[in-house]
Amino acid sequence: xxxxxxxxxxLSTCLYVLLDGFDLGVGMLSAFAxxxxxxxxxxxAISPVWDGNETWLVVTGTILxxxxxxxxxxxxxxxxxxxxxxxxxLIFRGVAFEFREKSTWSRPFWDRGFSFGSLLATxxxxxxxxxxxRGVPMTAxxxxxxxxxxxxxxxVLCGFGLCIGYTLLGACWLAGKVSVKVDxxxxxxxxxxxxxVSGFIAxxxxxxxxxxxxxxxxxxxxxxxxxxxxxALIGLACLLHGVHKRVSRLLFRxxxxxxxxxxxxLAASFxxxxxxxxxxxxxxxxxxxxxxxxxxxxxxxVFPLTLVYTGVVYRIFRGPVQGxxxxx
Amino acid sequence: MGMTALMLSRLQFAFxxxxxxxxxxxxxxxAAWLMLLETLHVITKHHVYRRxxxxxxxxxxxxxxxxxxxxxxxxxxxxxxxxxxxEVSGPIQGPLLSYESFTAFALEAAFFGVLxxxxxxxxxxxxxxxxxxxxxxxxxxxxxxxxxxxxxQAPVGFVVENGKFIPTSWTHIIFNPxxxxxxxxxxxxxxxxxxxxVAATGAWYRLQTRYAAESRVMLRMxxxxxxxxxxxxILFGHLNGDYVHQLQPAKFAAIEARWHDEQPAAEVLFAxxxxxxxxxxxxxxxxxxxxxxxxxxxxxxxxxxTDFSRADRPPVAIPFFAFRAMVxxxxxxxxxxxxxxxxxxxxxxxxxxxxxxxxFFSYPLPFLATLAGWxxxxxxxxxxxxxxxxxxxxxxxxxxxxxxxxxxxxxYGVTYMAIFSFGTLxxxxxxxxxxxxxxxxxxETPLRPMTLGNRGKDASNxxxxx
Numbered sequence: 001x002x003x004x005x006x007x008x009x010x011l012s013t014c015l016y017v018l019l020d021g022f023d024l025g026v027g028m029l030s031a032f033a034x035x036x037x038x039x040x041x042x043x044x045a046i047s048p049v050w051d052g053n054e055t056w057l058v059v060t061g062t063i064l065x066x067x068x069x070x071x072x073x074x075x076x077x078x079x080x081x082x083x084x085x086x087x088x089x090l091i092f093r094g095v096a097f098e099f100r101e102k103s104t105w106s107r108p109f110w111d112r113g114f115s116f117g118s119l120l121a122t123x124x125x126x127x128x129x130x131x132x133x134r135g136v137p138m139t140a141x142x143x144x145x146x147x148x149x150x151x152x153x154x155x156v157l158c159g160f161g162l163c164i165g166y167t168l169l170g171a172c173w174l175a176g177k178v179s180v181k182v183d184x185x186x187x188x189x190x191x192x193x194x195x196x197v198s199g200f201i202a203x204x205x206x207x208x209x210x211x212x213x214x215x216x217x218x219x220x221x222x223x224x225x226x227x228x229x230x231x232a233l234i235g236l237a238c239l240l241h242g243v244h245k246r247v248s249r250l251l252f253r254x255x256x257x258x259x260x261x262x263x264x265x266l267a268a269s270f271x272x273x274x275x276x277x278x279x280x281x282x283x284x285x286x287x288x289x290x291x292x293x294x295x296x297x298x299x300x301x302v303f304p305l306t307l308v309y310t311g312v313v314y315r316i317f318r319g320p321v322q323g324x325x326x327x328x
Numbered sequence: 329m330g331m332t333a334l335m336l337s338r339l340q341f342a343f344x345x346x347x348x349x350x351x352x353x354x355x356x357x358x359a360a361w362l363m364l365l366e367t368l369h370v371i372t373k374h375h376v377y378r379r380x381x382x383x384x385x386x387x388x389x390x391x392x393x394x395x396x397x398x399x400x401x402x403x404x405x406x407x408x409x410x411x412x413x414x415e416v417s418g419p420i421q422g423p424l425l426s427y428e429s430f431t432a433f434a435l436e437a438a439f440f441g442v443l444x445x446x447x448x449x450x451x452x453x454x455x456x457x458x459x460x461x462x463x464x465x466x467x468x469x470x471x472x473x474x475x476x477x478x479x480x481q482a483p484v485g486f487v488v489e490n491g492k493f494i495p496t497s498w499t500h501i502i503f504n505p506x507x508x509x510x511x512x513x514x515x516x517x518x519x520x521x522x523x524x525x526v527a528a529t530g531a532w533y534r535l536q537t538r539y540a541a542e543s544r545v546m547l548r549m550x551x552x553x554x555x556x557x558x559x560x561x562i563l564f565g566h567l568n569g570d571y572v573h574q575l576q577p578a579k580f581a582a583i584e585a586r587w588h589d590e591q592p593a594a595e596v597l598f599a600x601x602x603x604x605x606x607x608x609x610x611x612x613x614x615x616x617x618x619x620x621x622x623x624x625x626x627x628x629x630x631x632x633x634t635d636f637s638r639a640d641r642p643p644v645a646i647p648f649f650a651f652r653a654m655v656x657x658x659x660x661x662x663x664x665x666x667x668x669x670x671x672x673x674x675x676x677x678x679x680x681x682x683x684x685x686x687x688f689f690s691y692p693l694p695f696l697a698t699l700a701g702w703x704x705x706x707x708x709x710x711x712x713x714x715x716x717x718x719x720x721x722x723x724x725x726x727x728x729x730x731x732x733x734x735x736x737x738x739x740y741g742v743t744y745m746a747i748f749s750f751g752t753l754x755x756x757x758x759x760x761x762x763x764x765x766x767x768x769x770x771x772e773t774p775l776r777p778m779t780l781g782n783r784g785k786d787a788s789n790x791x792x793x794x
Binding site: 047048049051052054055057058059061062063064065066067069070072073074075076077078080081083084087088090091092094095097098099102103106142143145147286287289290293294297298302303306309310313316317 | 389390393394396397398399400401403404406407408409411412414415417418419420421422423424425426427428429430431433434435437438439440441442444445446449450489492494495496498725726727728729732735736739740743747750751754757758
């Protein structure tokens with residue numbers, strides 16, 4: 001049961017990274033939109049789904065709360081400032097969808113809120129991931145670090161890395177989705193973003209080896225982990241192929257494959273730890289009575305149903321958007 | 329009280345949750361109203377319902393967005409600021425909030441997209457179903473939140489092991505009688521919020537002699553609904569009082585500002601409670617009424633605050649005044665709903681500008697009543713987070729510093745002020761323009777001739793359904 005819920009957390013986190021990843025990426029790209037029209041097209045490509053995407057963050061948070069209360073309470077209080085920074089950023093980007101349409105003189109403010117909000121939210125997530133990889137200071141099962149323990153060169157690098165990664169996802173989502181003008185921009189920037197992502201991964205890897213991060217030991221004891229980076233390479237190859245041949249349908253799928261592989265690499269390296277090398281899945285799990293209650297309602301029924309209707313909603317809004325959805 | 333991370337965390341939670349509750353209570357009500365409108369439109373094919381639907385959907389969209397972003401804050405605040413609470417009560421509160429995020433958050437978010445952007449992409453029946461799903465989602469959300477909060481108010485179905493709350497019976501937790509008086513109380517509050525906002529909008533257009541057909545529907549439906557729901561709400565309010573009387577005697581005594589045991593007990597109508605001297609100043613009270621209110625008998629013995637040690641008492645002034653404010657707002661709403669309904673039935677409402685103006689200005693009342701009710705319940709629960717078992721002081725995240733908490737409190741404050749004022753401005757603009765701005769190419773109906781262009785300044789109100 002514990003393992004099952006750990007997988008559920010992994011699945012919803014992965015879904016969040018993919019789904020909100022692309023709309024946060026679109027948010028960051030919107031900062032470079034040349035005209036108001038382009039920006040509106042970009043936002044139209046995500047407006048029906050961004051809210052559902054962000055829900056996976058809340059879902060991940062509450063599954064953690066329900067199934068692994070120790071992880072929820074430890075990580076959220078330890079990362080107090082970056083988490084709240086992320087929330088504030090998400091607020092500004094969330095309200096921008098409605099507010100920019102209804103504003104006149106304040107539109108640039110909400111537009112900036114949208115792109116900076118996307119940037120800050122992504123950066124905070126990257127910093128948190130980076131700091132978790134480096135390790136969270138724990139004594140006797142409780143967090144024992146300072147308010148700013150998460151601030152390090154490595155975590156900041158991860159922050160920027162995630163920004164580039166999400167932007168790549170966003171560009172792949174936009175390609176072929178909106179208008180010719182946006183398409184051209186998207187196709188043009190994808191190769192550069194791929195280059196930047198590769199650069200980031202190489203740097204992060206070098207730093208990990210150089211500073212002897214504990215996670216690197218895992219790689220010598222678990223050589224089969226190498227299969228995930230290989231999958232990522234295949235994804236990158238497909239992406240290149242897609243850009244070269246201008247197959248826009250291929251792009252987002254290929255980029256998703258890269259992200260899933262990267263996520264799986266991390267998850268598999270830390271297994272069975274939920275907070276790396278301090279709290280294991282079994283130590284963090286809620287009592288069986290809590291997990292059973294979650295299983296018979298959410299596990300068997302609601303979670304699969306949610307996946308189904310999320311899929312249905314994506315089907316409804318599939319294909320290219322011309323001029324937004326609002327013209328009914 | 330000095331500035332501590334505990335104090336600041338409490339302020340922050342109070343601020344963020346008070347801000348948040350405004351939107352769900354509005355959107356639950358408006359979602360139900362949208363459901364009604366779309367159903368009526370599908371059945372009667374009457375164009376006025378479609379126009380009203382499109383109009384209110386616009387307003388719903390803004391409020392829903394604000395509700396979502398401020399709700400995300402709540403989902404994380406238990407962990408960021410109350411890590412001790414979430415660690416020890418996580419086995420119970422966590423699964424309840426998981427259910428909330430799955431059955432409510434995810435449901436309404438997914439179908440909200442269809443509602444706002446999918447009218448042309450799905451069949452009318454699927455569209456109606458999506459409206460139902462959003463309304464169901466908002467209501468389920470309040471259900472799980474009320475189960476969760478009721479467990480903190482009156483914990484049942486658990487044992488304590490190693491300092492953690494381990495659930496033993498989810499049936500007891502979910503079917504706790506306290507849940508089933510508090511959940512209806514909250515849903516009714518939300519429906520009343522919707523009803524009064526709808527009626528107030530109708531009254532506003534009526535006063536401006538715009539949108540005769542729409543304002544008539546809004547006024548009548550809003551007022552009729554309120555006329556039935558306010559008495560029901562008062563009944564559930566009374567049942568809430570019963571559970572507090574039975575399970576949270578200290579809270580009850582604080583609400584009544586009763587310092588010493590009394591038999592028969594008097595009802596304090598007004599006073600300035602004084603925590604330090606354990607007495608009231610400038611008290612106005614009615615003998616026997618206190619016993620009657622508490623136990624429906626004239627000579628019952630009622631508990632006073634001094635029965636509890638100082639460390640176990642809630643602050644008195646906030647529950648005392650908040651409760652009275654809630655009751656006062658409720659009574660004003662009752663008077664307006666009944667008077668308005670009476671006049672609407674006799675077709676004299678349009679002529680009575682004073683009443684219309686009162687209905688227009690009544691829209692803040694349900695919001696204020698809801699907030700006052702929550703302040704009574706939550707401040708009255710102090711000094712506990714889990715009533716009688718876990719103190720608020722032992723619930724806060726131990727690693728928080730004053731400077732960090734103060735910073736986040738200020739940032740939240742500034743952010744919320746910015747989005748709240750702009751959100752209100754947006755809603756105001758939509759309302760000022762009215763339904764025409766949303767569906768400018770109004771299909772001509774025999775009941776609403778477009779003689780005056782699209783401005784709809786026809787003062788006629790002849791024979792429009794219902």
